[in-house]
Amino acid sequence: MDNAAEVRVDADILDAFTRYVYEHGVKEQNGIEAGMWREVLRVINDATVEGLVQSQVPTLEDNFLRELRHGNEVFAAFKVHTMGSEMQRQLISPDGKLKPFSQWRDDVQKIASHQCGAWLKTEYDTAVIRAHNAADWQEYERDKDIMPNLRWMPTTSKEPETKHRSYWLRRVNLPVDHPFWNEHHPGDRWNCKCTLEQNDDPIVLPPSDGSDSGATPHQGLENNPGKDGHIFNDTHPYFPKSCSECFANKGGSLKNRLKLLFRNQKKKDCRHCTRIDAVVNKMSGDIDAKNIFAKLSNLSGAEYIRQLRQLTELKIYKKVEKNILSAISKDSSDYANLLAGAKKAIKHGYKVFLLPNPKGVRSADYIFSRKGVYKMYDLKTITGTGSIGSRLKESVGQTNRVFLNLCTTYPTNKMATEIKQYFEINSEALEVLVAVGKKMVSIEKYMVSERNFYKEFRKRIEQ
Numbered sequence: 001m002d003n004a005a006e007v008r009v010d011a012d013i014l015d016a017f018t019r020y021v022y023e024h025g026v027k028e029q030n031g032i033e034a035g036m037w038r039e040v041l042r043v044i045n046d047a048t049v050e051g052l053v054q055s056q057v058p059t060l061e062d063n064f065l066r067e068l069r070h071g072n073e074v075f076a077a078f079k080v081h082t083m084g085s086e087m088q089r090q091l092i093s094p095d096g097k098l099k100p101f102s103q104w105r106d107d108v109q110k111i112a113s114h115q116c117g118a119w120l121k122t123e124y125d126t127a128v129i130r131a132h133n134a135a136d137w138q139e140y141e142r143d144k145d146i147m148p149n150l151r152w153m154p155t156t157s158k159e160p161e162t163k164h165r166s167y168w169l170r171r172v173n174l175p176v177d178h179p180f181w182n183e184h185h186p187g188d189r190w191n192c193k194c195t196l197e198q199n200d201d202p203i204v205l206p207p208s209d210g211s212d213s214g215a216t217p218h219q220g221l222e223n224n225p226g227k228d229g230h231i232f233n234d235t236h237p238y239f240p241k242s243c244s245e246c247f248a249n250k251g252g253s254l255k256n257r258l259k260l261l262f263r264n265q266k267k268k269d270c271r272h273c274t275r276i277d278a279v280v281n282k283m284s285g286d287i288d289a290k291n292i293f294a295k296l297s298n299l300s301g302a303e304y305i306r307q308l309r310q311l312t313e314l315k316i317y318k319k320v321e322k323n324i325l326s327a328i329s330k331d332s333s334d335y336a337n338l339l340a341g342a343k344k345a346i347k348h349g350y351k352v353f354l355l356p357n358p359k360g361v362r363s364a365d366y367i368f369s370r371k372g373v374y375k376m377y378d379l380k381t382i383t384g385t386g387s388i389g390s391r392l393k394e395s396v397g398q399t400n401r402v403f404l405n406l407c408t409t410y411p412t413n414k415m416a417t418e419i420k421q422y423f424e425i426n427s428e429a430l431e432v433l434v435a436v437g438k439k440m441v442s443i444e445k446y447m448v449s450e451r452n453f454y455k456e457f458r459k460r461i462e463q
Helices: 011-024 034-055 062-088 101-107 109-143 162-170 254-263 274-296 301-313 335-346 388-394 412-425 445-449 453-462
Strands: 149-153 173-175 195-199 318-321 324-326 351-354 366-370 373-382 401-406 431-436 439-444
Touching (some): 011 109, 034 062, 034 274, 062 109, 062 274, 101 109, 109 195, 149 162, 274 301, 324 335, 335 351, 335 373, 373 388, 388 401, 388 412, 412 431, 412 445, 412 453, 439 445, 445 453
Parallel strands (some): 324 351, 401 431
Antiparallel strands (some): 149 195, 351 366
């Protein structure tokens, strides 16, 4: 089957990736550019799905499918980081100066061509084969009480890879649980198209005359994906040789780096590494958050609330303190401002989520939850006496609720007038929540049309 369409990397995504590397290099804290990561992940996931469908195994466990997907996410992260690092090494000319972008782009064209062309095509084809084999293996495990053995069958390739030849000629036939299958199995060499056949025939041992001496698995394909759910092994050249060499471990504190050094006698396990998980979860969360933000403007009622709840359940938040969780870095220019507002909100019984800021969509700053109710707010911190009206206007189109963190003395009647005008110009607005002193005062849309609005507003703000 010709898989050319499936492995074509979007030209705009590749262009954005090269520009990112040129402008930023490879940021060691993040390690990878999210757009290219999503594109590589799409290709490998498509290959995995194709292989699973080809296997025609009727049912597969959810845990097994999740393991396959997570393994693909990690593989895509290391592939993109490798590509970015190779390109970054070409940034500086022999005279020590940064190359002009056009020259550098020409210089890294070969890297892009290999990583997004021939190599990605080979990885796609191999992922199809290994996902197919992995699904088959799940069925072998289920049926081994009836058909306990597996026979190595001849390759279906038009141009056979001959290293497994001794196995199919001998018709090696071993129990499903035999340790041989941990070291040798169809798909353990690039583009291997051998298969297995389950049966209850007599056992046939592998050759003992050395005729299989060249049948060692290729690097990165040593594992049996049917057993561990990993299409590619973490011995693949994209992966670091040790934890201390991993991009996800760069830039930490001296104490953490020393901990890693003294822990390095332990075998690395990239698929179950909390640091890699954090990188992948952040990018996955950013994708999901962007999709949710894009949908919110067209939603209302229960579906809107469900999407807000889903935003709070993404694996992108770190605990800042009790009842405050943040999806943004402490290095963000808005972080201190947002944290100050959040600290006021939790004193009134709210749990506060500092939201991410995905590129390409307008997003709010917070979700407040209390007693199962979820509301999204745009923060406006007020430090002057002439800013509330203009600051409220900035929120139009972002969310229908605004959180005013009042950090100055502000004329009460003027504040009431500007809040009233905000509701009049913004038909979608629902609430302005005002933090003033130790109070938290909620002004909802219906209130501003009441005849005694100014009196009630002063009473609530000043008393």
